[in-house]
Amino acid sequence: MSTSSPREASVEVRVRPLPGSSYTVEVAPGLLGRAGVGLKRAFPGRRAFVVSSPRVRRLWGGALAASLRRAGWEAPGWHLVPDGEEHKDFRSYGAALAALAAWDRGLKGRPLVLLLGGGVVGDLGGFAAATFRRGVPFVQIPTTLLSMVDSSVGGKLGVDFDTPAGRVKNLVGAFAQPGLVLADPDLLATLDARQMRSGLGEVVKTAVLFDPALFRRLEAAGSGLLTAHPALHAEVVATCVAHKARVVERDPLDRKGLRALLNLGHTFGHAVESASGFALAHGEAVGFGLACAADLSRALGLLDAAGRKDMDRLEALLAALGLPLRLKGPRLDRVLAALARDKKFEGGARFIVPLRLGRCAVRPLRSLAPVRALLARRLGAA
Numbered sequence: 001m002s003t004s005s006p007r008e009a010s011v012e013v014r015v016r017p018l019p020g021s022s023y024t025v026e027v028a029p030g031l032l033g034r035a036g037v038g039l040k041r042a043f044p045g046r047r048a049f050v051v052s053s054p055r056v057r058r059l060w061g062g063a064l065a066a067s068l069r070r071a072g073w074e075a076p077g078w079h080l081v082p083d084g085e086e087h088k089d090f091r092s093y094g095a096a097l098a099a100l101a102a103w104d105r106g107l108k109g110r111p112l113v114l115l116l117g118g119g120v121v122g123d124l125g126g127f128a129a130a131t132f133r134r135g136v137p138f139v140q141i142p143t144t145l146l147s148m149v150d151s152s153v154g155g156k157l158g159v160d161f162d163t164p165a166g167r168v169k170n171l172v173g174a175f176a177q178p179g180l181v182l183a184d185p186d187l188l189a190t191l192d193a194r195q196m197r198s199g200l201g202e203v204v205k206t207a208v209l210f211d212p213a214l215f216r217r218l219e220a221a222g223s224g225l226l227t228a229h230p231a232l233h234a235e236v237v238a239t240c241v242a243h244k245a246r247v248v249e250r251d252p253l254d255r256k257g258l259r260a261l262l263n264l265g266h267t268f269g270h271a272v273e274s275a276s277g278f279a280l281a282h283g284e285a286v287g288f289g290l291a292c293a294a295d296l297s298r299a300l301g302l303l304d305a306a307g308r309k310d311m312d313r314l315e316a317l318l319a320a321l322g323l324p325l326r327l328k329g330p331r332l333d334r335v336l337a338a339l340a341r342d343k344k345f346e347g348g349a350r351f352i353v354p355l356r357l358g359r360c361a362v363r364p365l366r367s368l369a370p371v372r373a374l375l376a377r378r379l380g381a382a
Ligand SMILES: NC(=O)c1ccc[n+]([C@@H]2O[C@H](COP(=O)([O-])OP(=O)(O)OC[C@H]3O[C@@H](n4cnc5c(N)ncnc54)[C@H](O)[C@@H]3O)[C@@H](O)[C@H]2O)c1
Pocket: 053, 055, 056, 059, 083, 084, 085, 088, 117, 118, 119, 120, 121, 123, 143, 144, 146, 147, 150, 151, 152, 153, 154, 155, 156, 157, 170, 187, 188, 189, 190, 191, 192, 195, 198, 282
């Protein structure tokens, strides 16, 4: 990984997950308008097929199409995945493949798939691209803060899948790296506060894991992060991507357990997300999960005086960003049942716990008693 000027509004992060599969993440306001030219240079002789969602196409599809047209691309094919996590399923994956196959028939140029949307479009459309004709190149053009800082980088693709025991998130998928990632923070102008907050949950997670300076930057910006601010968001996105790239490079296929660190706050987060029937956005659940992880550090006596202060700052930042510290909706028994179903509980539970800003540890837990007690407080059921 290499990063140019991480504090400037326009940066490139180079991700080298595996030999021969390195790619660039460009982060800059105004990037969508220049996308056509850059794509032409990087992928000559291809025809573009865009996977997006109805809302995102309405908001930003015209700008992408115009940018492609100006650079001399033929009009691209389009496939729209309906909005919502419930559509990140095998059926929608099949529909995307069918659309790709129909468009591809009889055309001469080789396809390039452009993924214009949030994590749902990126995960599902990327999986379709990675499996169509055994894999065609694809480019992530993330349009949510969460997809800019997290899902568009790292090569994890896939869909949720129905099993006899219910739908399992990301059960079917593949690893395949994008050819390029274009993150344009101007696109966040149309994102609602809730989706922005959701992305900030992952941003705070990254700061707690790796970066006290980023944490201070977030504290200084506070609720200003919730509204469009392209230069600030570019800086935050580039910093988070650089951290994720570093982990992805050391463990590209998630085999060494290093990527598990990125799941700070996610054991609790996934449990409340699923117990709420997905009424919570993913990053909101992660924000709540971060507060729970800090509680667990406290309960296990892992914090020194500085660590206790840091965890108080974490709670204050989550509150300033409007991330939930307490939840009324999900029932304690449901959350505990979801936790117990989590694969991390096979043969004893492992939790990622924060010790200081920038320092975390993995702790095995034999008994769920401390978890039950802290969840009871945070779910208002004590
Ligand atoms: N592959 C990975 O490594 C990885 C990592 C984290 C999360 N994910 C996945 O990402 C998904 C969540 O992604 P998400 O949070 O981006 O949600 P999302 O893709 O569902 O998008 C949220 C909503 O925002 C709308 N939207 C998107 N961009 C917009 C814009 N610029 N303006 C206005 N509205 C816009 C969408 O239409 C959608 O309704 C989950 O399925 C999760 O599993 C994957």
